[in-house]
Amino acid sequence: MRLKLFVCAAVAALLAVPVGASAHPLEVSGGAFSEQLPDVSLLEAQAGRSHFSGPPPTEFAKTDNMRFLGFSARAAAGSLSLANSDIAFQGKTAYQGTFPGFRIIDIRNASRPKEIINYENCRHPSGQGDVVIYKDVLTRSWDSASSNGMPAGGWPCGDSDGTVQAGEEGLHVFDVSDPENPDVEAFIDLPCGSHTATGVPDPKNKRLIVYSTPSSGACDGIDVIEIPLRNPSAASYHHFEAAADLIACHDTGVILGKVLRAACAGGQGFAVWSMDRKDGGSLIDPVLLYTKNMKVELGININTGHSAGFSNDGKTMIFGHEPSGGVQARCQATGTVLGDATYPVQTDDMKSLFFFDTETGALKGQWTLPRPQTSRENCTLHNYNVVPTKKRDVLVKGSYQSGISVVDFSDLDEIEEVGYADPVPLSPTALVVGGDWSSHYYNGLIYQSDITRGFLSWQFAGREVRGARKLDRLNPQTQEFTVSDRGRDDDSDSDSD
DSSP states (O other), rough: OOOOEEEOOOOSTOOOTTTTTOOOOOOSSOOTTTTOOOEEEOOOOBBOOOOOOOOOOOOEEETEEEEEEEEEEEESSSOOGEEEEEEEETEEEEEEEEEEEEEEOSSSSTOOOOOEEEEEEEEOOOHHHHEETTTEEEEEESSSOOOOTTTTTTTOOOOOOOOOOOTOOOOEEEESSSSSSSSEEEEEEOOOOEEEEEEEEGGTTEEEEEEOOSSSSTTEEEEEEEEEEOOOOOOOEEEEEOOOOOOOEEEEEEETTTTOOEEEEEEEEEEEEOOGGGOOOOSSSSSEEEEHHHHTTTTOOSSSSEEEOOTSSSSEEEEEEOOGHHHOOOSTTTOOBBBOOOOOBOOOOGGGEEEEEETTTOOOEEEOOOOOOOOOBBBBBOBBEEEEOOSSEEEEOOOBTTTTTEEOOOOEEEEEEEEEEEEHHHHSSSOOSSSSEEEETTTEEEEEEEETEEEEEEEEEOOGGOOOOOSSSTTTEEEEEEEEESSEEOOOOOOOO
């Protein structure tokens, strides 16, 4: 596959943004398919301060089938507490999580994504702020317990309905029917907090169910929350769904339609549940089928399971992990001495995705990032989603400073990276945490959340995604339908209690 290295055209000369600034009004000046990238380069933090600089410009090593489209800036340099995180989509709108809140972005013109609001009213360092969107309801995870320095009345997130008291952490429920004025409807204090959350639509019962994965490693399982669509202020905690010891759930993937399975990745492996009545489960009360400790059963040095997802037919479960929490260079050349007690030497396993039989847990395949990253680039195989196609299984992922990957896993014996956009290190001299928090395929394009820069859009022109289904919405950890052996889309069969 022919490669090229391109240098971005200048969009703004010598752009300077102070630490903690809100979104900068930088917009790409070119039209669609302009291949103009924001002329923004991060330098290493010095004595608690960071800044942007013009030259040297950002560069991406990329495949010819990847084309840059547009950019909406939100500067977040200097502190992880300002970072941009995961993205959800509905219609022509993107919802980008941030550590202080979330952004709502108009993506009708992907070459000029337009920020509607940068909501930063959750100013306590409340964690990564992952979001779920369903109709007019948006949920946001708050995964840092309120404690020292709490203002009188508690930490605010929106109005009084969102106030978080000392020791609390959990899930906020917003009404975003007016995207310029999001309104907090409820805050649900969860026993284990909420690090990430997975939306499970249940239209038959006019509710959104959320599987919340804890912020505490002491809680091996998921919390289940019920949100009535007609009255989201009545959102309530339902129950805790246990996994197993040493399976501390981080992300939970769900596939609906005819498969009705959920899988959480965390700790040393993963757990698989059924929401199918035939197995005694339901959307609101899944039944645990099995767990797999990969460290014990397979001898793989897994300590921080991270993400789970499914092939389009649900027969394959995908597992990703996050050695050293995503803040270290864990995608270097295999054999590199790392000098870490837990990860002394770089291995293939540390920069791999694993593919399992959903029903049995048998290992069916493994894909390893083929492009070694430098010691200056934090990297693990982070967030992804599977392209909804009838003919192939293709995933799109973001991996911090190794950037975007498009991986075809239709043949588990010949898994192949078919496209990528890999940026140069943020710093030429030191390890600086940043890069691609997540990249997701949605309705023909790839959207990227850059931790320190903002929101980028790309086009992947590979034949592997031709004929992909257009979606009404995408919550990246939720596949709302399955594709049967006959190639037919099976929409969700939501059940009752």
